[in-house]
Amino acid sequence: MKKILVTGGLGYIGSHTVVALQKAGYETIIVDNLSNSSLNVLGGIARITNVSPTFERLDLRYKAEVVDFFKRHSDIEGVIHFAASKAVGESVEKPLYYYENNIHTLVYVLQECVAHGIENIIFSSSCTVYGQPETLPITETAPTQAAASPYGNTKQISEEILIDTCAVENMNAISLRYFNPIGAHKSAEIGELPIGVPQNLVPYITQTAAGIREKLSVFGDDYDTPDGSCIRDYIHVMDLAEAHVVALERLLDNKNEEKYEMFNVGTGRGSSVFEVIEAFEKGTGENLDYSVVDRRPGDVTAVYADTSKANKVLGWKARRTMEEALASAWKWEQKVRNS
Structure with a gap:
């Protein structure tokens, strides 16, 4: 089995991708500093896949520890790099x-990777690289606007680092620019469990429905959208996880056409905050208490993907519905609170 390193692999998207990798027959090794994740996720992955992944607690900000890790694991054949902080609002406060x-x-x-001849990396990028887009839906050829937040800027800079590295080193990279992942594994063994106050919409919705949060805040209802709330492309986390496996196999099978490639990963449909709230209430029968508050710094008005490139080139397409995603998120929330 080919060994794949997953950095940030106990996080929300990382853990679901580890499940998809192990189901596809890969051996995984996870590094995570547990800053926004839990060791309990390892058990969930093992119960789903019947395989317990190798795990090392490691903070990648410390170079000496990174050097030591790769000396001990030089047989890695690919890297999927999730490890990063990811909250737009927090990034404005802590650039x-x-x-x-x-x-x-x-x-x-x-x-x-360069030192040890590891040639393949999948980078966890984001639609935030587009800033406030000029036209919708967004294609990969859309010009990147000035980043609306330090978080978005880190993704733009990271992609530039990858482009420059691939140009001069024996390195192949794919950046997956994904949109807004939601939902949980259907088993409810793993899901999104942010530490502290949730920064993303759906876990705040489920925590409000569960009584953990008193009220859901809608950040602005005066945007230039049909109902005034922000529009995003919400994709089921397992669809997103499977996209990482497909992208990795493209590199491992030498099917990439360029040393650096990028793909949008979304559903191609935009939904407003109010539409997500309505869908959750309709699907679960729960009534949400929410109020409109001031806009949040760094938020753009509307973002949703043109996914035709990923559909055609990768042969990948989002298959699960928003209703499935919201139902799985609620099932996960209920399990967490009742365990």
């Missing part, structure tokens, strides 16, 4: 932390 955590870690991982 230096985001630049250190998101950029230094990528540089250190790439340096060791």
Whole structure:
């Protein structure tokens, strides 16, 4: 079995991708500093796949520890790099932390990949690289606008680092620019469980429905959208996880047409905050208490994907519905609160 390193592999998207990798027959090794994740996720992955992945607690900001790790695991054949901080609002408040955590870690991982002849990396990018888009839906050829947040800027810079590295080193990379992942594994063994106050919409919805949060805040209802709330492309996390496996196999099978490629990963449909709230209430029968508050710094008005490139070139397409995603998120929330 080919060994794949998954950085940030106990996080929300990382853990679901580990499940998809192990189901596809890969051996996984996870590194995570547990800053926004839990060791309990390892058990969930093992119960789903009947395989317990190798895990090392490691903070990739410390170069000496990264060097030591790769010396001990030089047989890795591919890397999927998730390890990063990911909250837009928090990045506005703590820009230096985001630049250190998101950029230094990528540089250190790439340096060791080059040193040990590891040629393939999948990068966890984001639709935030597009800034406030000029036209919708967004294609991969859309010009990147000035980033609306330090978080978005770290993704833009990281992609530039990958482009420059691939140009001069024996390195192949694919950036997956994904949109808004939601939902949980259908088993409810793993899901999104943010530490502290949720920064993303759906876990805040489920925590409000579960009585953990008193009220859901809708950040602005005066955007230039049909109902005034922000529009996003919400994709089931397992569809997103499976896209990582397909992209990795493209590199491992030498099917990439360029040393650096990028793909949008979304559903191609935009949904407003109010539409997501309505869908959750309709699907679960739960009534949400919410109020409109001021806009949140760094939020763009509307973002949703043109996914035709991923559909055609990768042969990947989102298959699960928003209703499935919201139902799985609620099932996960209920299990967490009742365990």
